[in-house]
Amino acid sequence: MMVTANPKAAKSASVSRETALVEVPLDKLDPAPFNARADAAAGVDELVPSVRELGLLQPMLCRPKPGGRYELVAGERRYCAAKAAGLSAAPAVVRELSDAEALIAGLAENLARRNLNPIERARGLDRLVAPIDAGGAGLTTKAAGKLFGRSQEWCSNHTRLLRLPEIWQQRLAAGEVTERMARSLVPFVDMPDVLAAIERDREQNPWAWRTSTDFERSAKRIAVGEIRPPQSSTPDPRPLTPAVKPPRAAPSTFARATPAPSPQSPAPAARDYRLTADQAAERDSDEAFVPIRSGSTLEADAESDHDLDTILWLVPRLREAWQLDEVAQAIAKHRAKLAAAK
16 A cells, blocks of 8 residues: 655654765664554665666665764665675765654655555554644644644544454454454454454355455454343243234125214114015016116116116115115006007
């Protein structure tokens, strides 16, 4: 991950007093008290041949100390390469810097390098935001992020990685897990049971932890199962199945249509729908008929022969529900007309 230092932010964070480019004797140069790299001398052997042949092409950054000595601020790999190449002195920019300014300048150069792992970068940023009395630079997370052209959230996300257990920090530094995977574990750093369950599940189901998305999903799944409160051993006095009221019977069509009587008024008398003897005999007759056209008179409908079959079909079905005095009179008139026509 490449982090480019912001020149404007670096200028505002550190103030230059006196600057000079001099050849500094290496035996009078003390190494930096803090370096973001865990192993600053790693890869120095690759630089030794070019340094022996051409010298240091980029000067180191130092600050003067009492007694004619110097303290290395930035460029520890160049310092190690120069000593390995047998040089007695090397070019360096000597600048008056306070402790906080020297820390900012050194970390700004180291954190801008591509090959730092996330834990090394997190330790450097944490040193930048630590209080001055605790050996830090005293920057805010916003100022530390601005130093590299990044946001406050970027700085905070890195420093949170240092809350992880040491085993997970080692895995992240070694590249066994990605930075996104490690960040998904930060919410559970105070839950050792969850982290232990995650370790077990990774051993039993490694396929569920392959990608960063799988890792986040599996970590949440494990956390939900571990955080869920345990079941109480005390039996619940409530019944297992709540009492269910029996469903109310649906009222009949007649009951829905008939309003309930009020307490002040008497209930209406029941209507007698039974047929008289003549109506029953008429019902059983094959010549019974009834009109069907809406809005027409019974006699007019009976005079048309094409309605006769329909009338004969409907009469038995409607007679029991209607008062059929009008029907009976129409039938008698129609039969008289048929007899006269014959």
